[in-house]
Amino acid sequence: MHAVQFEISKPIDDSAFEDMCARIYGELFGDLMPKINGRRGQAQGGVDVFVNSSAGRLGIQSKRYVDGALTLKMVEKELERAEKKKVPIIKLIVATTAAADATLLHDVQTLSDIRVAAGQFPVEVEFWDDICRHIRGNGKLQRDYAPNAPGAMFHEQRDSNLALQATVLRIESKLDIVTGLPGARPDSVNKFISSQLDAINEMLKACRFRDGLEAVTRLGSDMGLLDLHQQARWYLQRALCTWHLEGGKAAVNDFLKAAELYPEDEKMAAAGVRGLLLDADIAGAVAAGRKSVDRFPTSVHVWIAYTNARMFKGEEIKLTDVPAAMRSNCDGLCCINLHVIDSQREFLLEF
The missing domain is CATH 3.40.1350 (Trna Endonuclease; Chain: A, domain 1)
Known part of the structure; x- marks a missing residue:
């Protein structure tokens, strides 16, 4: 050649x-x-x-x-x-x-x-x-x-394409959390509160984060009306609104509070892992993720949060790491795809 x-x-x-x-x-x-x-x-x-x-x-x-x-x-x-x-x-x-x-x-x-x-x-x-x-x-x-030089132009174009793909996947990953918001528990006594929280879920699924934050703030004026699971939902909803509007650091405490209030819910457990990640406590996030996976072995939400923590730690993630029951789940595959693209970008930076 x-x-x-x-x-x-x-x-x-x-x-x-x-x-x-x-x-x-x-x-x-x-x-x-x-x-x-x-x-x-x-x-x-x-x-x-x-x-x-x-x-x-x-x-x-x-x-x-x-x-x-x-x-x-x-x-x-x-x-x-x-x-x-x-x-x-x-x-x-x-x-x-x-x-x-x-x-x-x-x-x-x-x-x-x-x-x-x-x-x-x-x-x-x-x-x-x-x-x-x-x-x-x-x-x-x-x-x-x-x-x-040909190599410089190729590198710039390839890196630009990979960056765009990674951005799209990160947006999808962020929105996947929204679609995975926990719903009301049938044993919650105050059905009106549950319906209000469900309505806020729909706002967040429609990416109406500012409207969602206003609704969450109004609903939280008297937290004594909410049971523990409803309080955990409230904190998780506010965390997501804050994350999108102000950045991850501002949402850390709410993510952790949601997990603390109701650790029996798989989605709250995943929120706790995410809160540790946003707080840059990678080791803590990996440990919490591993513990949550042991407790909720079939939860896609927990597995994705744990896998994200492992990625931040620098561990190599392969398709074979995805549990067999989750390999047809687009969220899990999206998580792996994002890791592969990031790996390609790192390789390209060394090219």
């Missing part, structure tokens, strides 16, 4: 190359917040950019030189500065706009081996060819530094 090559422009000044190194190595090592070391004119101790990796902090020294201008002595000088400054890094990467030089590469590798044997941090040199290779191998970097 013919590979389409494309030109990547070199930065116009030292500051632009520093920024470029921060962007590229931050992306490569998964650091969303790489740090430029001080401002121009300050002593930087051999490091222009700090990047955090899974192994520890890396130091990047950027050298915007013409071909052949970077020498081993210059690399050694930057190492001396870093050692003197006692810069807290596990490796120094000297990045340069100069073309690849086999002799210098070998010399730096030998120097690095000697340093490691002596208990010092290693050093690497990255030539312009290496930097361009990083850009060509990463769709996000292509969009920044070679936006007209």
